[in-house]
Amino acid sequence: MSPKPFSHAPGDSPAPRLPSSRPAGAVKICIVGGGFGGLYCALALHQRLRQSPRPISITLVEPRDRFHFTPLLYELLTQELAPWEIAPAYRDLLQHTNLDLRQDWAEHIDLAQQTVTLRHGEPLAYDYLVMALGSQMRPPATPGSQAHTLPFVTLQDAERLERRLADLEARSTVRVVVAGAGPSGVELACKLSDRLGPRGQITVVDRRGEILRSYPQRLQRAAARALAKRGVEVYLDAAIEAVDAGGLTFGYAGQPRYCSADLILWTVGTVPRSWPGSAPLQPTPFGQCPVRPTLQLLDHPNVFVLGDMAAMPAPGRNSQRDPSRNRAPTTAQAAYQAGPAVAYNLLALIANRPLRPFVYNHLGDMLTLGQGEAVVCGFGLCITGRLGGVSRRWAYWLRLPTHAHRWRVLKHWLGFKG
Template sequence: MSNTLDKIAEVPQRLITPETLPTLILGGGFTGLFTALHLSRQHYTTPTILIDRDWSFIFKPLLYEVLSGEMNMQFISHRYDALLHKSGITFIRDNVQSIDLQQRKVSLASGLHYTYSNLVLSLGGVVSYSGVKGAKEYTVPFSTIEDAMTLGKQLRDCLQRATQSETLQQKKILLTFVILGAGRTGVELTATLADLLPDWYDSLGGEISDIRILLIQRGKKILKGDDDHLRQTAEDALHKRSVSVKVMLETTVTEVRPNIIVIKRNDQVEEITAATIIWTTGIVTNPLIDTLSIPEGGRDRQGRLKLTDTLELIDFPEVFAGGDCAVMEHPLPLTAQVAYQQGAAIAHNLQALSEGHSPIAAEIEMRGTLMKLGMNESVAKIFDRYEVQGHLGHLIRQAAYIELLPTLASNFKGTLEWISDELFQRCVGV
């Protein structure tokens, strides 16, 4: 009961009166948070509430840097109430229990419920284990700060135990690291570990050649959906790491047991023993999206909500959406830069509607592709035309992401703004 009263106390009284129906933003990911921030900058007058189940926004593209120690956790994790302080946007930490599009009503787990004037869906995706037995219990995911901390501890424990292992078999298990899924996350994490693990193990006096890293992919290629040139760049980067990275394609994981992965390839069933098994595949839409009463034809094959070019739902123009839970007529990659721009476009259209104007089509500009391919090494494909690799690519990636951070990030962001501008202009002018 006290939690509910605390939540109500957080909400200004003007937001819960019948005369003022608020704009609700569900989910504080890139689309949701930046919708709120842009609305604040536009001096949007409609009461607005951002609801998320967590206290803090996590800048997920830089999770690898937290794991490796290249960047402090405080840089990528920011509390919503601090980010929205004096913004005019109310933040509520709560779980969304149900969404009734027909009645324009959202109910929260605490007992709070709201009828809205406009709704923004930014609920993101959730990890799916695709029915693989034991995957949830015996693998480590990689999508939150907690995941990165858990994985870091697991990696260090394995390396330390390996230096004192009593048998060669035990040592081999401890020094085998398996990444399941060769999409963007899997490839970036694999490249990071291929540099990080040797560095850590060498400092313990271990022989780095004993480290074995496996990247397992069900399909025929890594980085499905990316172009062949970027794929080749990533493959080359994996092959030149200081420890061996074995990429296993057309390999299906059928079961995971403690320290064991059961796979099937070439019609043969095999078992791989490893103390560390990381799950980076199987992201699906939030279950709440599945519960929405959407007319036939309003979803794509993955269950994502179809949007108009103004980022509104086809049958519910008062509802906007972006990020992992929605898809435009011409699908775009599920990346931070896309979700960020969707947030800005949604905020613009909400402001237009509040002023009696019609919403306009969202114009999403792809600045390029940014991928981490090792410690202090990345590839930056700018405007899908110019590819910059190595440390220079790393600088571009860092600068581009830090510019997207929803805070000034002390003086560090300011010192990097010129790097991004100068490097992008220099590359475009080549």
């Protein structure tokens, strides 16, 4: 039985505001973006409000109606988790806080006037601003890729893929091509192979020479074993040249090759979201905002940028193999750590206390490698198979956004009613 879709934020219409109490003369903090960085920063601020010598009002601007716990998105394909578990409504998460939720789009940031222009609502004035818009799929440049492939980044993408799979599963053979052998491509290939079983013919194509290029070798080996165990065909050093309704063409071993497909999934990288409107900011070569070690903008100390948008420092990760590793990775783990760090610095700034530099701590790597299976590497250990699956699930459970939501999910997992 397919997961039942549920409603999302309307495409272009404003939603009712979450009621809030704004004390008179309060310091106004505006947080733009409700992903791992923005939401966890807002929740950390709410928990620490008593540490502030002045009253504070917090506004969170986010167009979606539900938070997406994206690392667990793949479990929807095998029905290991339900949509409500990984996509709780913001109104449920924030109902016992005094956060002012604006379900709207930030169209323009005026750093000089300290205002945020919304698509539908009245402009927001701020004293302090937090930008956490995250990243988006890299716009496909390969001919035909936009018309004939599906992305897998959001809950809407998962539901679109679910509908497509429901149409295809009546066939005796389902041919799936996954473009990209990064973490998303590997996780999708394993989950789809387990879901489709013998009728699934899964192919992974990547222009690079190895799967999971930026990951440790032991994790690469575990992923390669999982793909081989499932009979997933992998083409590396294979540049995709064109996509059409029936498949894709790629160069391999010096020759063009055509791979037929009923379904093509596009997982070839993401790019940081750009700054809303015009701003005197010079992005880094990776398209991120340069920030101080405290995650403040260089010329605007009352503005913080975190998550995928920011070139967050991580000095301990220097690598000759990959120079980009002197930055924190563009992962949920990094944004999850940065949210509370920015909350601390905001309150320190308001109270005129010293700020702390952000220190990224790499806690390891986790990937799902099929139904109930995963690989978890960190602190000198590498756990695979069913035990890896359980370890990964509990590690992510601990990072769900609120105590109330974690408790509800735990009761569901343990089979309690009500």
